[in-house]
Amino acid sequence: MAAHGAHPPGFAHQFETVEQQREAGTLGMWTFLVTEILFFGGMFTSYIIYRSLHLHSFIQGSHELIVRYGATNTAVLIFSSLTMALAIRTAQTGKSKGQIIFWLLLTMILGATFIAIKLRFEWYRDYVEGLIPGVSWLDGGTHTPGVKMFMCFYFFMTGLHALHMVVGLGILTVLVIMTARNRFSAEYYAPLEISGLYWHFVDIVWIFLFPLLYLIGGRYPGS
Amino acid sequence: MSTATADLHEAPAESGVNYLNASYGIRSWLLTFDHKRIGLLYLASITVMFLVGGVAAVLMRIHLIEPQGALFEPETYNKLFSTHGIIMVFFFLVPSIPATLGNFLIPLMIGARDVAFPKLNLMSWYIFITGAALALYATISGGVDTGWTFYPPYSSHYSATNVTIVALGVFVAGFSSILTGLNFIVTIHKMRAPGMTWFRLPLFIWAMYATSLIFVLGTPVIAITLFLLGLERILHVGIFDPAVGGDPLLFQHLFWFYSHPAVYIMILPGMGVVSELVTAFSRKKIFGYSFVAFSSLSIAVISFIVWGHHMFVTGQSIYAGLVFSVLSFLVAIPSAVKVFNWTATLYRGSISYEAPMLYALGFIGLFTIGGLTGLFLASLATDVHLNGTYFIVAHFHYVMVGGAVMAYLGGIHFWWPKISGRMYPDLWARIAAAIIFLGFNLTFFPQFMLGYLGMPRRYAVYPAEFQVLNVLSSAGASILGIGYVIPLVYLIWSMRYGPVAGPNPWKAKGLEWTIPSPPPTENFEEIPIVTEDAYNYPVADAHSYPDAPEVARV
Amino acid sequence: MSEHSEQSGHVGHVVPIGVYVTVFLLLMFGTALTTWVAYIDLGRWNTVAALTIAVCKMLLVVLFFMHVKYATGLTRIVILAGFFWLGIMITLSCSDELTRHWEIVPQGWQMILPFVSRVF
Numbered sequence: 097m098a099a100h101g102a103h104p105p106g107f108a109h110q111f112e113t114v115e116q117q118r119e120a121g122t123l124g125m126w127t128f129l130v131t132e133i134l135f136f137g138g139m140f141t142s143y144i145i146y147r148s149l150h151l152h153s154f155i156q157g158s159h160e161l162i163v164r165y166g167a168t169n170t171a172v173l174i175f176s177s178l179t180m181a182l183a184i185r186t187a188q189t190g191k192s193k194g195q196i197i198f199w200l201l202l203t204m205i206l207g208a209t210f211i212a213i214k215l216r217f218e219w220y221r222d223y224v225e226g227l228i229p230g231v232s233w234l235d236g237g238t239h240t241p242g243v244k245m246f247m248c249f250y251f252f253m254t255g256l257h258a259l260h261m262v263v264g265l266g267i268l269t270v271l272v273i274m275t276a277r278n279r280f281s282a283e284y285y286a287p288l289e290i291s292g293l294y295w296h297f298v299d300i301v302w303i304f305l306f307p308l309l310y311l312i313g314g315r316y317p318g319s
Numbered sequence: 320m321s322t323a324t325a326d327l328h329e330a331p332a333e334s335g336v337n338y339l340n341a342s343y344g345i346r347s348w349l350l351t352f353d354h355k356r357i358g359l360l361y362l363a364s365i366t367v368m369f370l371v372g373g374v375a376a377v378l379m380r381i382h383l384i385e386p387q388g389a390l391f392e393p394e395t396y397n398k399l400f401s402t403h404g405i406i407m408v409f410f411f412l413v414p415s416i417p418a419t420l421g422n423f424l425i426p427l428m429i430g431a432r433d434v435a436f437p438k439l440n441l442m443s444w445y446i447f448i449t450g451a452a453l454a455l456y457a458t459i460s461g462g463v464d465t466g467w468t469f470y471p472p473y474s475s476h477y478s479a480t481n482v483t484i485v486a487l488g489v490f491v492a493g494f495s496s497i498l499t500g501l502n503f504i505v506t507i508h509k510m511r512a513p514g515m516t517w518f519r520l521p522l523f524i525w526a527m528y529a530t531s532l533i534f535v536l537g538t539p540v541i542a543i544t545l546f547l548l549g550l551e552r553i554l555h556v557g558i559f560d561p562a563v564g565g566d567p568l569l570f571q572h573l574f575w576f577y578s579h580p581a582v583y584i585m586i587l588p589g590m591g592v593v594s595e596l597v598t599a600f601s602r603k604k605i606f607g608y609s610f611v612a613f614s615s616l617s618i619a620v621i622s623f624i625v626w627g628h629h630m631f632v633t634g635q636s637i638y639a640g641l642v643f644s645v646l647s648f649l650v651a652i653p654s655a656v657k658v659f660n661w662t663a664t665l666y667r668g669s670i671s672y673e674a675p676m677l678y679a680l681g682f683i684g685l686f687t688i689g690g691l692t693g694l695f696l697a698s699l700a701t702d703v704h705l706n707g708t709y710f711i712v713a714h715f716h717y718v719m720v721g722g723a724v725m726a727y728l729g730g731i732h733f734w735w736p737k738i739s740g741r742m743y744p745d746l747w748a749r750i751a752a753a754i755i756f757l758g759f760n761l762t763f764f765p766q767f768m769l770g771y772l773g774m775p776r777r778y779a780v781y782p783a784e785f786q787v788l789n790v791l792s793s794a795g796a797s798i799l800g801i802g803y804v805i806p807l808v809y810l811i812w813s814m815r816y817g818p819v820a821g822p823n824p825w826k827a828k829g830l831e832w833t834i835p836s837p838p839p840t841e842n843f844e845e846i847p848i849v850t851e852d853a854y855n856y857p858v859a860d861a862h863s864y865p866d867a868p869e870v871a872r873v
Numbered sequence: 874m875s876e877h878s879e880q881s882g883h884v885g886h887v888v889p890i891g892v893y894v895t896v897f898l899l900l901m902f903g904t905a906l907t908t909w910v911a912y913i914d915l916g917r918w919n920t921v922a923a924l925t926i927a928v929c930k931m932l933l934v935v936l937f938f939m940h941v942k943y944a945t946g947l948t949r950i951v952i953l954a955g956f957f958w959l960g961i962m963i964t965l966s967c968s969d970e971l972t973r974h975w976e977i978v979p980q981g982w983q984m985i986l987p988f989v990s991r992v993f
Contacts, residue, residue: 110433111510112846120435120509126948127501130955131539137959138543138573142558144963145970150564167908171901178897181888181938188887229563230554245563248556252547289940296938303930306904307923311911314919508947536958572966623961627969637977639969 106284118286125290129297132260136301139253143308146245153242155313160227160243161250165217166310169210170302176206177299184292187275190282196275203295204268207261214258222247250309257305260298267291337740337837352437353840358423359738360444365411365419366807368451371458372406373800375399380762380796386783396779397464398480404467406458409489410451412723413581416588417499417534418447420730421527423738425503427831427838428521430512430847435505443498450492457481457488466777468574471559471567475551483552486545493542496584500534503527512830514849518612521829521853522605525612526591529619533580533587536623541577544570568634575626583622585719587615589682589726590657596679596729597661599827601668604854607660614653621650628697632706640699647697654690658683673825674748678729681756682722689717692767707777710770716763725755728806735810736820740837743813747805755802761795828854886943896937903930 183199226234465474551557627643765788823832936942
């Protein structure tokens with residue numbers, strides 16, 4: 097029978113112990129991430145198939161993308177994963193809420209930077225150059241049907257990824273508010289941990305998107 | 320007493336507070352976190368969806384009385400069968416047992432106070448309602464004519480109907496089922512009462528766990544697929560578009576990666592219910608508990624590697640066809656294991672024929688027929704002849720209606736006293752079960768013959784020589800429809816006027832029967848400590864071993 | 874009470890800052906490496922290299938940032954299941970898409986058919 101002493105903040109009464117709640121929350125988030133693996137996985141599957149069947153078009157399409165923006169964005173996201181991990185560690189070690197918020201805000205700034213680079217330097221440029229299928233596509237030259245297919249993948253996959261980033265920024269905002277309201281401590285920081293798992297997952301998706309979209313077939317002369 | 324007749328003679332315990340009367344008013348229902356109330360919210364919603372899908376079916380069957388079609392233009396008929404399929408599959412069958420009985424019973428059966436994430440549970444109902452509203456709006460404002468399978472390029476480029484809205488509705492409803500599955504997985508892993516080990520769980524829980532695995536692993540794929548289809552429809556270009564090198568068959572791969580396991584989402588919970596009914600109404604523990612438990616998991620796993628059998632004749636490579644055909648034969652094995660074990664459970668049991676048992680027995684017979692006919696379809700050569708015909712329609716209706724819907728009704732009847740605190744009139748229930756059984760067979764058996772003779776499915780007209788069988792089928796449908804309405808009437812009637820049921824009117828085993836009917840909001844006053852196996856019926860109850868009270872464990 | 878994990882669970886385990894920073898630097902190095910290698914002509918090994926580096930980066934994030942190194946067996950099974958199912962989807966879809974144009978050539982046992990028809 098569970099002890100009915102003072103329960104820590106955030107304890108939910110369908111559980112018997114705090115430990116049970118924590119384990120349930122973690123298992124729940126990992127299960128959700130598995131659904132996300134399958135969700136993105138549908139597009140990765142399609143990508144693998146079409147790349148095998150239309151390699152030349154995909155390489156051509158990939159060369160329309162600018163590597164330095166993709167690489168920079170990869171670095172930005174990796175940095176944001178570090179700051180997120182540090183935010184959780186700050187809570188774990190009982191530091192002040194100001195410090196936790198610092199790392200959370202830094203993560204948010206990096207996430208916003210990612211989206212800003214995407215929008216301003218990549219998608220806006222693609223819009224102007226007529227590379228967005230169904231929106232601003234211009235036929236001719238290197239803009240072959242095969243390249244159009246590649247660009248469909250590029251926008252669908254990075255678009256879905258960016259959508260997940262935006263949701264992540266929303267989650268981080270909520271976390272900042274909760275931290276400011278003294279909801280977390282060294283004993284209870286599960287929402288931070290669980291949101292961190294989500295954030296790192298979004299980072300991992302990009303870790304695969306970068307080489308698969310920007311670096312296919314290599315970028316050496318003659319590729 | 321050795322039979323499981325409803326015990327109506329006990330005076331009810333002083334009617335205390337239970338989950339139904341703990342709070343009043345519409346807000347207390349619409350903002351509830353109680354899994355039992357959420358189960359009832361789902362029950363009401365899916366009943367509405369069932370009626371909508373049923374109306375479409377009735378209209379189709381009336382139309383098919385005449386070879387040239389009695390009522391509709393072909394375009395309208397196309398919208399009818401599409402609506403019927405979409406509503407019945409995504410908004411009735413997939414959520415049916417999991418969202419109603421699963422939500423209600425899982426915490427009770429494992430000895431928990433609620434599911435792991437009650438707020439997510441309520442959110443999943445709202446998400447379901449949103450998806451259903453979108454689908455209904457799309458239906459009312461013009462309908463969809465692509466079939467429930469949404470194949471491109473027709474759905475992406477040529478159909479002038481509300482494909483995007485319906486796809487959005489299904490997409491949204493998919494998230495409802497993902498959250499339900501996630502909730503169940505975490506609940507079953509982390510919230511079992513002390514002593515409730517995995518192998519003491521009721522088989523309904525094993526079945527729900529396996530179903531939840533499919534929810535979590537399969538549903539995201541149809542979500543992304545419909546998302547991509549919607550994008551292609553809006554942008555007029557996409558990854559299934561042959562003009563840019565796309566392959567419409569890729570859609571089919573992604574679609575069926577979910578939709579085949581989805582049919583096991585529909586049947587596995589029903590199988591779980593049947594395990595509960597067969598044991599309760601033969602007063603005997605299940606034969607081969609671990610075989611039945613593992614067969615649920617096997618079905619969940621193997622269901623994911625057979626989807627290509629829906630694509631044998633649509634252009635799939637013959638090599639893939641070979642692979643999928645062989646794998647499809649495999650999936651029949653765990654299903655057969657269950658049927659064998661239920662039969663062995665029945666053997667020398669003390670069987671009584673209350674309505675839930677009638678539904679369970681009906682399930683075993685009809686599911687077997689439906690399942691066996693699946694083998695004809697798994698075999699490449701015969702599938703070439705039978706694909707796209709009424710044979711397929713009959714096959715899946717035998718398993719989904721003769722199987723899943725009957726199990727659903729059996730479960731609703733079995734647990735009705737627990738849910739409502741009242742008993743329904745068993746005579747009417749048995750009459751309805753018999754009407755449903757007869758009506759069902761009259762509707763769908765002729766369709767096997769029609770399919771074999773070559774009548775295509777999804778056609779608004781047919782050759783005159785098929786009329787007799789079609790008329791028989793339509794006659795059966797009207798009987799089936801009456802059969803479905805009768806329980807609706809007496810179950811609602813019983814909520815007010817039915818005799819009060821005690822905690823355990825069936826004298827069944829299981830933690831849910833140890834608490835009052837209806838249960839209190841917190842389920843258990845004290846979390847129980849479990850010390851016995853599931854279905855631990857006294858050996859003397861069954862007729863099995865009259866001279867040998869000690870029985871070796873299976 | 875549900876079964877407890879044998880350890881207190883990864884949530885309770887505090888990872889040293891040094892580990893996080895090292896992982897971060899390795900990830901940055903991996904990014905630089907994969908970009909650099911793309912500009913070198915390795916033929917079809919470019920793809921292999923890029924994916925290998927990506928998988929290594931993913932493992933670093935999963936094991937250290939997501940604490941799976943300190944997590945229970947159940948967590949690991951869940952993650953593996955996700956990737957395994959993705960593998961099923963990719964493999965079996967490719968089994969069709971990539972074999973569509975295979976020629977059906979009489980070979981092996983089918984070679985005996987002319988002789989069989991002569992016998993019977």
